[in-house]
Amino acid sequence: MASILVTGGTGLIGKHLCDILLKKGHKVFILSRNSSNKPNIFKWDIENNYIDENAIKNTDYIIHLAGAGIADKRWTPKRKKLLINSRVSSANLLYTKVKVLNPNLKGFIAASGIGFYGAITTNKIFTENDSAGNDFLSTICTHWENASLQFNALNIRTVILRTGVVLTKKGGALEKIVKPIKFGFGAALGTGKQYMPWIHIDDLCEMYVQAIENPELTGIYNAVAPEYCTNKILTKEIAEVLNKPLFLPNIPALILKIILGKLSNILLEGSRVASNKIVKTGFEFKFSTLKNALKNLLKN
Numbered sequence: 001m002a003s004i005l006v007t008g009g010t011g012l013i014g015k016h017l018c019d020i021l022l023k024k025g026h027k028v029f030i031l032s033r034n035s036s037n038k039p040n041i042f043k044w045d046i047e048n049n050y051i052d053e054n055a056i057k058n059t060d061y062i063i064h065l066a067g068a069g070i071a072d073k074r075w076t077p078k079r080k081k082l083l084i085n086s087r088v089s090s091a092n093l094l095y096t097k098v099k100v101l102n103p104n105l106k107g108f109i110a111a112s113g114i115g116f117y118g119a120i121t122t123n124k125i126f127t128e129n130d131s132a133g134n135d136f137l138s139t140i141c142t143h144w145e146n147a148s149l150q151f152n153a154l155n156i157r158t159v160i161l162r163t164g165v166v167l168t169k170k171g172g173a174l175e176k177i178v179k180p181i182k183f184g185f186g187a188a189l190g191t192g193k194q195y196m197p198w199i200h201i202d203d204l205c206e207m208y209v210q211a212i213e214n215p216e217l218t219g220i221y222n223a224v225a226p227e228y229c230t231n232k233i234l235t236k237e238i239a240e241v242l243n244k245p246l247f248l249p250n251i252p253a254l255i256l257k258i259i260l261g262k263l264s265n266i267l268l269e270g271s272r273v274a275s276n277k278i279v280k281t282g283f284e285f286k287f288s289t290l291k292n293a294l295k296n297l298l299k300n
C-alpha cells in the first residue's frame with residue numbers, strides 16, 4: 001500500500017483514478033486550489049508558490065494531473081498563459097518542494113497530451129520517439145513534460161502519459177460529441193478525415209496504476225487505444241450504438257474556426273498515435289476497439 005498525492009484529483013480523470021487507487025488499498029491525498037475540511041485534501045496556490053508541506057512530507061508517489069481545461073475557452077493570450085502556468089509552474093513548484101523537503105518519493109507520474117505531436121492530419125503514425133510539433137499545444141506539452149522530467153535529476157522514477165481524448169460516461173469530450181447525435185443532428189467535423197486518438201477512462205486509470213505498481217515503467221508512453229479512428233468513424237459509430245440517424249452534411253471547418261478560433265485546430269486536425277510502447281510493457285487494454293468502448297460508456 002502506497003501513499004499517493006494526486007494534483008487535479010478533483011477533475012474528470014482524477015476523481016475516477018482516486019476511486020480506483022482507494023479500492024486497491026492505497027492511501028490517496030489530493031492537492032487542490034480550494035480549501036476543504038476533508039482530511040485527505042491539501043491546498044496549494046501555484047501563483048504564490050505555496051503548498052501545504054504536509055501534502056509532500058509522507059508521500060510515496062505524486063500524480064500530476066492539474067491544469068486549466070485546454071478546450072474550455074478560446075485561447076486568448078491570457079488564457080494561453082494560464083494553460084501553460086497551471087501545468088508547468090505547478091510541476092516546477094512540486095519539484096522545488098520535493099527537493100527541499102526530500103520525502104522518500106518513489107515516483108513522479110504526470111499527464112501530458114498527444115497534442116505534443118501537433119494538430120496535423122498526416123499518414124504518419126506518431127511514436128514516443130517523434131519530436132514535438134510546432135503549434136501552441138505542442139509548446140505546452142513540451143514545457144509540461146520538461147518540467148516533469150526534472151524529477152529524473154533527483155533520481156526519482158518519472159513516467160509521463162501522453163494522453164489521447166479520454167472517453168468517459170459523464171463529462172469530457174464524449175458527452176459533448178454525443179449530444180447533437182442523440183438529438184438527431186449529428187455530423188462529422190470539417191473533412192471528417194482527421195484522426196482522433198482516444199482512450200477509455202478505465203484503461204487510462206489502469207495505466208496510472210501500472211505506472212505506480214510496475215517499477216519497470218519509466219519515461220514517456222502514449223496513452224491511446226490501439227484502434228485508430230477518424231472523426232467520421234467516431235460520429236458514425238456513436239450514431240450506430242445509439243441507434244440514431246446521420247443525415248446532415250459535415251459541419252464546415254470555417255464555422256468552427258469562426259466560433260472557436262485557433263482552438264478549432266484540435267477538432268479539425270489529427271494523426272494516428274501508436275500504443276505499441278505501453279503494450280510492450282505487458283499492458284493489456286480492456287477496451288481496444290472503439291465499438292466496445294462506446295457500448296460500455298453509452299449503453300450502460
Ligand SMILES: NC(=O)c1ccc[n+]([C@@H]2O[C@H](COP(=O)([O-])OP(=O)(O)OC[C@H]3O[C@@H](n4cnc5c(N)ncnc54)[C@H](OP(=O)(O)O)[C@@H]3O)[C@@H](O)[C@H]2O)c1
Pocket residue numbers: 007008009010011012013014031032033034046065066067068069070082086087090111112113114163164165166167172173
Ligand atoms: N480529459 C482528457 O481528454 C485529457 C486528454 C489529454 C490530456 N489530459 C490532461 O490530463 C489532466 C487531467 O485532465 P482532466 O480531464 O481530469 O481535467 P479537469 O477535469 O479539467 O481537471 C483538472 C484539475 O486541475 C485543476 N485545475 C484547473 N484549473 C487549474 C488552474 N488554473 N491551476 C491549477 N490547477 C487547476 C482542478 O483541480 P482543483 O480545482 O481541485 O484545483 C481540476 O480538477 C489535464 O492536465 C489534461 O490536460 C486530459
